Amino acid sequence: MDPSKSRDSAESTRVIQFPNDVLERILSLIDSHRDRNAVSLVSKAWYNAERWTRRHVFIGNCYAVSPQIVARRFPNIRSVMLKGKPRFSDFNLVPPNWGADVHGWLAVFADQYPQLEELRLKRMTVTDESLKFLARKFHNFRVLSLLSCDGFSTDGLEAIATDCRHLTELDIQENGIDDISGNWLSCFPENFTSLEVLNFASLSSDVNFDALERLVSQCKSLKILKVNKSITLEQLQRLLVRAPQLTELGTGSFLQELTAHQYEELERAFIGCKYLDALSGLWEATTLYLPVLYPACTNLTFLNLSYAALQSEELAKLVAHCPRLQRLWVLDTVEDVGLEAVASSCPLLEELRVFPADPYDQDINRGVTESGFLAVSLGCRKLHYVLYFCRQMTNAAVARIVQNCPGFTHFRLCIMKPGQPDYLTNEPMDEGFGAVVKTCTNLRRLGVSGLLTDLTFEYIGRYAKNLETLSVAFAGGSDLGMKSILVGCPKLRKLEIRDCPFGNEALLSGLEKYESMRSLWMSACKVTLHGCKTLATQRPRLNVEVMKDEEIDDGQSYKVYVYRTVAGPRTDAPSFVQTLCS
């Protein structure tokens, strides 16, 4: 190849002058929104080709942009994912009626994207009116996924079931809604056949079983079915024989007095589930009925037992049948012994989440400890995602864990008592988390806990060069801690902090950083209104929102939410949210 400069520039001119339709054809094959964002920065021609071919838009913060701006830039969107409230709203730190109402978006979409097919919302407020509006206005609507949303009731779901004739996915997860009745399921038309995904596991009302059975029989493409607790084992058996093609199953209640014959039928139904790779539900599962699952577990890659309070032996017996398991969610009732069984039975495990069965009882000493975590790290070398709630931990254990599994991308450790030191040495957990960031160079998400000094944050700032999300609570000694993070972590996108001694100096040390981040949350820290105002003045392209912190009596504590935006201050802020302006 002749590396002469003139040849290069001729080549690059040729590239730019690709006919638009060829460029668009090529770009339409790109799905990842990050890749598309990069593509749009190459040149004006590429920017235009990209925007015309984008079908799916991901908006990580619904207030970072307005629906009008989105519609203006992307004329051909068919699928939208929107995220609303700050993550700490999951833990009741954000008052109700804060915002993130989807209706404003739907109104614009009805006008600009009448062909909209998919809507995925997380932590948004969705009213029944909005659901009815959606069902009425979008005739090609196919996919509705609502995760951790609030504001609607099962009445809204009735409208969706009744009017969305081409619905392929209805996924209702972990929302705070009014579960009035299960009648919505009966609203699907009699000849309805298009459903591929149905998840109503988090609703509690009884649904009409005949309607469900008919739905399952008719929807031959149904791949994912997650029913709620009201569905009995006997009913589950009848559903399974009608849908042996399922790849993901969420059972109903796993406890019912069955006759021997019914038990056998259930066993046979599970033997018939040859394609299952994910299993969840299993409320009240006991030793008595777990064995029926064994034949269906051979190809299981995801097992969610976080609603089944299994004991160690029960888990041990179950996972012995799951050699291909990659993701496991359990309650800490399984204890270290249960985790040891996982370590020996599931060598392919990549993700482990251990939830606390009794998070609010500070007097008990049950659950999992550092040994369980250590055991899993020894047996499961591919482990890279852990969410672990425990009551005791040591620096030495954490260091050994990451030595065994240096590939961690998500390390979320929650020592449940705030400010608890290494229980053996009584020292802060600085060295443990230090080991995490030094060893795990691919770390993208970190959740810290326990007694931590500024040293932990110095380590994070110095070593965690790929860190994108950091959650901090009851930690740190001074402003230096937060400063180290803001100055040190080049890829930081989300920072959420509560109950830490970080003040205005810390807040303002991030002046250069916040516009490259999605958001910052600080509550019960030492920032004052003055500090926030300074930030707002110096960075007009950030929204600096403050809310009086009702839990703290001094009248001077604020919850601060800072995020970059091209839409200016939000117009729907409730009275308790103040957007500080420059």
Add this chain to the structure above:
Amino acid sequence: MGKRGAVGLEIMTELRLGLPGAVKPSSNKRVFSEISTTEEKGSTEEPKAPAKNQVVGWPPVCSYRQRNSFNKEKVDRAEAGAGSKAYVKVSMDGALYLRKIDLSMQKGYSDLAFSLEKLFGCHGIGEALNGGEGAEYKLIYEDKDGDWMLVGDVPWEMFMESCRRLRIMKRSEAKDFAILQTRDFLKGTLKDDN
């Protein structure tokens, strides 16, 4: 106020509409606390509301999970069970060796019957419990006093507390069967009186 424990127990039995075993422990607690408002709040059962020193939103378990967690009953049972499981011996006429069963893991009589059927690989214990005249088996237990009793007469929880061992009797043990059939007859008579 007299003996708190005695008063409480009385109230609990008085208000019960069905078998004690059928009433969930949590609803019992509710009834008890509604009545005993003057009692000191020294009960070991704490209400579900957060303790005074509990921090809002900590530990960070998302609100859906908080509201809808696993079956707490099961955990209570496991708590009580750890170290005090109710394993009793079970003998079956004609079987070479005895088995053991954990009563605390059974939810009730039919659960017990089903577990026994699985344990011994037989059918018909459920029918035995339902008192069928032509039943192949009879289920009896030895109580705290050493007496052999017919399984099924008393509320499940009372049974669990007093049962020391179980025996599955076959029809062929004619002598004892006759006695038990008389008992059934008596049981039936008593029922008619009510």
